[in-house]
Amino acid sequence: MTSNIGIIIRREYLERVSKKSFIITTLFMPVFMLLLSAAPALIMSLNTSGSKNIMVIDESGKILPQLENDETVRFTSTALPLDSLMGREDLDGILVIDKQIISKPEMLRLYTRDAASTELTGNIENQVERIVERERIESYNIADLSKILEEVKVNVTLPTSRITDENEATESSTILSTVMGMVMTFILYMFLMMYGQMVMTSIIEEKNNRVLEIMVSSVKPSHLMMGKIIGVGLVAVTQVILWGLLLSIISSFVMPAILPDTMATDIAAYNAGNLDAASAANNIEMVQMFSALGSIGYIIGLFGYMLLFLIGGFLFYAAINAAFGSAVDNIQDAGQLQMFVVLPIIIGLVFGISVVNDPSSPLAIWMSFIPFTSPMVMMTRIPFGIPVWEIIVSLVILYASFIATVWIAAKIYRVGIFMYGKKPNLKELIRWARYK
Template identity: 35%
Template sequence: MNKIPLIIKREYLSRVRKKSFIIMTILGPLLFATFLILPAWLSQVEDTGEKIIAVLETDEFNEPRPDSLSFFADVIPDKENLKFEYVPASLDVLKNILSSSKYDAVLHIPYNVINSETVELYTKKQPSLGVEIHITQSLEKYIYNLKLRKNNIPPEVLSSVRTDIALKTIRLGKDGSYQEQNQQDIKRWIGYICGFLIYFFIFFFGAQVMRGVIEEKTNRIVEIIVSSVRPFQLMMGKIVGVGMVGLTQFLVWIILTSGIVLVTQQAMRPGKPVTESSELTPESIFEARPVQNQNTTPDKTTGFNGYVEGIREIPFLKVFAAFLFYFLGGFLLYGSLFAAIGSAVDSETDTQQFMLPVTIPLILSFFIMISTFTNPEGQLAVIFSVIPLTSPVVMMGRIGFDIPLIQILSSMVALVLTFLGTTWLAGKIYRTGILMYGKKVSYKELWKWIRYKN
């Protein structure tokens, strides 16, 4: 009778029901969503509550210029929650009455602003960045045009000489087909996020497997269990159970995060049609980032269409499937090694000497992924995305790009073969280790265990 499902169920339920898991699972998406939404949200929040700023322009004698003679009276346009009023009164008076007046700030534009390029803002409270940027940008634009006119350069000339190079990448296939490549950045970031998630999940849940094995060993319950099931079954049950906990957490994170992001987006922009990325799919988490870009810089639409195009080009199904495969493969590989370590020691403090050889390739793969960030098809990236110990992280780092099928296949086959090998090897260490107490185990000892018959 096969008892592995029973073991998987126990391992899974006992972890999923833990308070720490539930808290992590709920807090994670809140945290992610906050990161995604917060900038957009802040840009709106800062403008709540109407602000009025008094604008005053002075002449060379520091006297206020009357409305009719002022150059800058209407230069700064009002915004939804930000009004500008020209007040031709003495600066000292304005400064004195500021605290009791309806004004939130006094903007002083001196007569020599064109040369000094300096204006003064007297405020009751620290103005928000948005207000500052609005003021400076409006003035800059105005003075810029002023200077052009002064130098007799017609604006049409200027706009005709302004140059902005766009790089269009077109990939040529061997068969002569070609494909326009949009927004390499997004692809990089998707790879980066996936690679990081895999790295994090393998580390986090691999350590959970190890801790679980140590717990069973120190509890001594392991002897009862291996009198009912084979040690290998117990080990596999634990690895698979914990892996499923990881997958559950991952899926809940994606669904909740995209849910929160989308709901908040809609709530924040009533009346506006939701962008095409609004379906509640796992992909939308990736799309949330560029969409939010649009929120914060609504006037810079250039590039946004490119982002959408870039997103369109990313085969999400492929990314998702690859994530599942490399997560499971990588987790089985590292999980079995972690289980073997757990079986060989008596307590978590003894794990250090065995942890190093397992964590080094994992950490290495993370750094390689970062270094391939700029060159996803370089030699380094290709080699390490095929080597099984590093492939889960490095290959995911490249997944946004078109990777030759041969590389993906060989990487996958190598990963499967390796995890079969490591689970077999780990099973041998595990079988002996779980019943070995009070002995400082060395590598030599582990080698002996591997060579034991049967």
């Protein structure tokens, strides 16, 4: 009889994996995701609309000579009054600088015909700031003052180390933990929603076209349900693993090519343990992050945890989905019941994102033990490094709860698949679960 579960798993798995839509999404999703993350840079580089022509009325006479032109903006001097320039459509903007600019740096204004881009205003602000600073320093008439000020400047970044269970310190990057946590929580959320829905719709479909009537004469309803849940679950695992492989292949070949040379040298120095924060060309946090991303062990460790929580969370929710699917005749009727599945998953996602600020708060710890929210919340917390016992307890609770939901779901399923016509509510489902 147990071999029948195997036959069903095989059918459910092959049916989905051999679908064109599965192959396409599996292959193109990682490419799409990478493109999406690179999109802002791409758009920027495509969006240069030539250099802007800015006419400058500099009443102080100190700013204009020091303004530098570049490929995006060109400044030209003028003595004409503002009014006479307003009508000129060949200009991209008129910059008016008050003669008191050095003492009152807010006394300047840019007039433009189109909305001024942040790139342009940022450029002008930076330049004027620098020039005013320089002018002020020089006005003190102290020799080498600018050099002294330069030497006084400091820039502190706080590297963090986490004390492991073996009481050793390991380096950790807060930014990286946050990013990894968010990404994995979101992937988990997506999979729980998508594949949970898949279990439900496919049961409704089987019920609707009466295949179930034939199936139940050779398979126990509970076996049928388990076969479907496991089959669909394996599809999810296949997809995640394929994505992981594809992403790591892409990143190991593509990332070195994209990263600037200075970053590569810094990473090499960091990995060798002799990176000097002061001399590094890049922010130490960024160096840490890219270094970790390039470290296979770190990625595989996180990925392993994600799989464990993905499988546990999927099984837990799929059983509930299966029970609901068996109870209704069409997907529209399922809406109301589905709220009981969708809501906790969304709550889990929201909490998962918010615990980033304090991954060790009591709320975060409790949420990561409750099976409804634990997969998402745990996935945010794990990258920050939490005690292993917490992960184990969370997993044990999750898998034990899965056994409970499957047991109850099987009872509802057994009754539900023969119920046609009426739309049951939660109370009725609970009564079904009590039938002999």
